[in-house]
Amino acid sequence: MSEHILEVKQISTEFRMKHRTTYAVNGVSFYLDRGETIGIVGESGSGKSVTQMSALGLIESPPGVVAEGSVLFEGMDLVKQENKKMLHEIRGKRIAMIFQDPMISLNPTMTVGQQITETICEHLKLSREEAKKRAIAYMKKVKIPDAELRYDNFPFEFSGGMCQRIMIAMAMCCDPSILIADEATTALDVTTQAQILEMLQDIVKETNTSLIIVTHNLGIVARYADRIYVMYGGTIVETAETDELFAHPSHAYTIGLLNSVPRLDDSKERMLMPINGIPPTLHKKPERCPFYDRCTQRVERCEKEAAILHEVGAHHFSSCLNPCLDASLKTCDELVEKEIDWSDTVLKVEHLRMDFPLYRGSLIKKRIGTVRAVGGVSFEVHRGETLGLVGESGCGKSTVANCIMHLLKPTEGRISFLGQEVTNLPEKEFRRLRKDIQLIFQDPFSSLDPKQTIGEIVGEPLRVHGLTSGEKEYRERVTELFEMIGLDPELQSRAPHELSGGQRQRIGIARALASRPKLIICDEPVSALDVSVQAQIMNLLESLQQRLGISYLFVAHDLSVVRHISDRIAVMYLGKIVELGDWKALYESPLHPYTRTLLSAIPIPDPVVERARERQKALGDIPSAASIPSGCSFHTRCPYATEKCRAQEPAVTVFEDGHQVSCHLYAERGGHA
């Protein structure tokens, strides 16, 4: 057994608060071999991060206590280690860790150079000069441009992706044997995420470092991990080698998870199967399978017996007690044809431009530049249609949504709603139109007024627009809305904070539906939710559209989510639509190099498909919207960029099937618009 570099045995961690104890991790065991990459997958609250923190002794105590178990690192038990000095030497030098939010994980008042050098000096007994040299070498290794100059910069002078590179340099600078990446790329954009993960993989392979990837993203582990542990409710429910796990998932939860996650290579027939219910609160020590309450495939044994990991295949263990699980992906019986009236344009956006002036000084403002958030965007949304608007953060997609919602006044362009131009309508007149055009927000926590009950929130549009006559009709309508979104109308008097994230998002949807709008703009409606809950909301939105014939403008950064719900998709980059087309055409034959980069960056939760994929990588970081490159704005990152791309902005090329793209590569082929 001693060949494992790290072996965690039956570790349990509790948080002992004044009034109750949370049993966050219960008897978790895993091991890691030299040079191996393992993935620990789970949703928020599954205990995956706490497990890693416990292993390293980084649990904040009080209230956290590692109640039992052992952590053997090269044969030495870290939990029972009395020698504090030894522990400090292992941490940072032998086992390093990087965290989710790089911007706040670096000390804001120390230069990044100082912070890396600090680690080196602490562990390697080098002189200041040598330590600095080493720090710069590692900054170069993680591909920080002008490392020597940037050494003296502070964290706030870097982008999020660059900060995470610094974190990696800091973690790797003492050549650790193990690197733990705790949701290290979750806060980053997909293309940045792909760059960082590729770089991380190269570094660990080169130095033979063992890597633990802790994430909620099944695609990432499918692509990078050799073995996978699936965690739920503070326990490991299944573990196997990556190929085996995805080929033969053997725990009801793993299957449920795979069934609820949208994939980039999905067919339209595939049905997303949400996992209903909410994760356990873990205020009691679990006596049976933690997934019992939400499981659709539970058997009689599950109720009484404790679920213990048992072998179900070669190196494959699962704690599921159901011997004959159904592991197939679900498809719809028959594809319901959506009714889209292509002749009826609900929303028309023409040459929309939005500039934000950049000011300096607080008392006397001086304009020093312009941020071009949106630079000439045109599209239409038809009755009953869903148009997906996709792009990375800062591409201007939310600005477009805000302009349509009359929350921002566009610099240029026209917005027409139901045939009426609304661009310059004063707020007072537009307010009457608001009942026809609604918005669903990204964050279900901050978008509900904490001082209102959820009944009042849902009923507010009715009151504001005077849509019901009399108290009785009002109450009936609110009840109807609650039923429509699948929430018990009895809950009406609850406060928002008493609900789960998914329930709150339902309230947000009900509020948007209350005034029977023609168009709903969904601004990243699922990105703040856990994957198993995402599917619930997606399905709800889809079924509501079918019943009520609403049009959606679906704004998102995740192409796999958009694929499922959209009829047509527009891809934005730095304030422009670079490609717009039918969902099938866009996914199966993407034209613009940026669309292809974006698609390649999203990992698919299937290792076999992943290995077979062809990838296109983008170069460098996304430029800031304050200094947009000349010509085609993607040329700084495009592998096909030519002289023409640098100088001249590409025109829109439209193909016969309506697929349009702005790229010089296709200029000769289609007809000009």
Add this chain to the structure above:
Amino acid sequence: MIKYVGKKVLVSILILLLVSFMAYWIISVLPGDAALIALGTEATQERVEELRAEWKLDEPLVNRYGAWLVNIVHGDFGYSTHYKAPCLEILKERMPITALLGAISLAIGVVLGILLGILAAVKRGRAVDTIVTFLANLGVSLPVFWVGILLIYLLAVWLKLLPVQGYASPAEGIGEFLRYACLPCISMAWGSMATVCRQTRSAVLETLHQHYVKTARAKGLTERKIMFRHILKNSLIPVITLLGFQVRNLVGGSVVVEQIYNIPGMGRTLIQAVDSRDTNMVLACLMLIAVITILSSLLVDIAYGIVDPRIRRGGSEA
């Protein structure tokens, strides 16, 4: 950084002008006819007219304010009717006493306050924390004048260790000076110490939960190094802001303490000036206090800029 400092200086001057106008208006216009007040009700009409003309009371407010301001800038604070001497001379004599006692109190209050605050935060939840927190709570609840009287009772009346009242300048011997200065300084420092201690404790506790502290721990630094390199520097930045307030509170405290201990400083001068309706002296004292507090908050702002790299490097603070 230069821009930042320049802007702060400009704003400070603006506020000083605003304050001086407010003070001038309240003190010399609001009470009514200064000449009548100075001469009393039994003065003859001609004498009043004469004085009005001499003091230029018939001119518009702005002109009078302007003339007064010009005089002040030239160091002329007017003649004190109570002390029968130019205000500047009196203040030159008394200001250093207040400044010296205030500086000592500030040093004691801030240094001890920060140290105790850190101690309580590090030993949070233990007995030391409970005791320090309780004392700090008591500290912010006890009025300065009562602490002064209590100290007089305990150390001077009861134990007879120190003199009850009075003041000896350092020129008369350091030992003598300390014997007299001891109680007033403790009375003044007590409140600042408590406030600084409470704020430091909560600032450190807040920093303890920051993500970069977790990073520092994962780097394998010892708790000592984490505390000194990462936590303290970041948590003391907000405490700096508090220093400006402390100077202001100490000025208020000095008024009370000088009265109790019979110390001939600026605070006592102000009270006597108010009692004897010595308008010029009151204004002179107020302006001096305004300069002190505004200057101290300017220094605090600049110090903040030096410590916080976001201001030092960025220059813009939007």
Add this chain to the structure above:
Amino acid sequence: MKKTWKVLFSRKVTMIAALFIVALILTAVFADFVAPYGYNDQDLRQRLAPPGAAHLLGTDNYGRDVLSRLIFGSRISLIVAFVSVVVAGVAGSLIGLIAGFCGGVVDGILMRLTDALMTFPTIVFALGISAALGQSTFNLILAIGISTIPPYIRTIRGEVMKVRNQTYIKAARVTGNSVPRQLLVHVLPNCVAPVIVTASVGLGGAIMTEATLSFLGLGVQPPATSWGIMVSEGSDFLTTAPHLALVPGIAIALVVLAFNFLGDGFRDALDPHVRGNL
């Protein structure tokens, strides 16, 4: 809100502080029935008596019962504190609301004025007021009220700016709420909580300031009495009857402490982070 109260009183210290304050207010209101003697009843045979059975807290140099004077004195102290806090709270909240909601130039001007107001310590400010207007209880309230406005301005302004950028305000606008309705229904109710904390601590501060000013002879004028005056009068008899100065001082400290604890309790009860941990 129900939960806030539950959390607030789940702490013993806060509970005791609240009970103490309620008891204090009741004795002040019913002073005529509670106090054993009138506040100006002189018993010249019993001058400077130490605490004992007839006079629980002793008597002063005129033979007046200290306990009775303490109870009657609390009336003025409490009235001055409450009125000045209400004045400061209302004015400060209003200015803060305007500054926070308008932003820009209006905010800049209001904040510079606030800075100007904060230049003088409360005591010096009150000295200035009494130099200009003379010494009276009304001027005392005016001085304390005006000089304690800035904290309210800053609190409300910060809170409004925070709330104004919350998504639920955007949601309210998207739903079709008019601006006044947005302000009244959505912004205001989410801003008041911190004002309660500031006001609670401010009450303690006002009581302390009133005592200090009365002690200096600039506040309440004899024969009316307040705790500050009692300390001032008592300080002449430190050698013979120390309880005269000590007793009212302890009373001041206890009340201020109680208001501070109540303020801390409110702050924790209204802070969702702390609430989650309980």
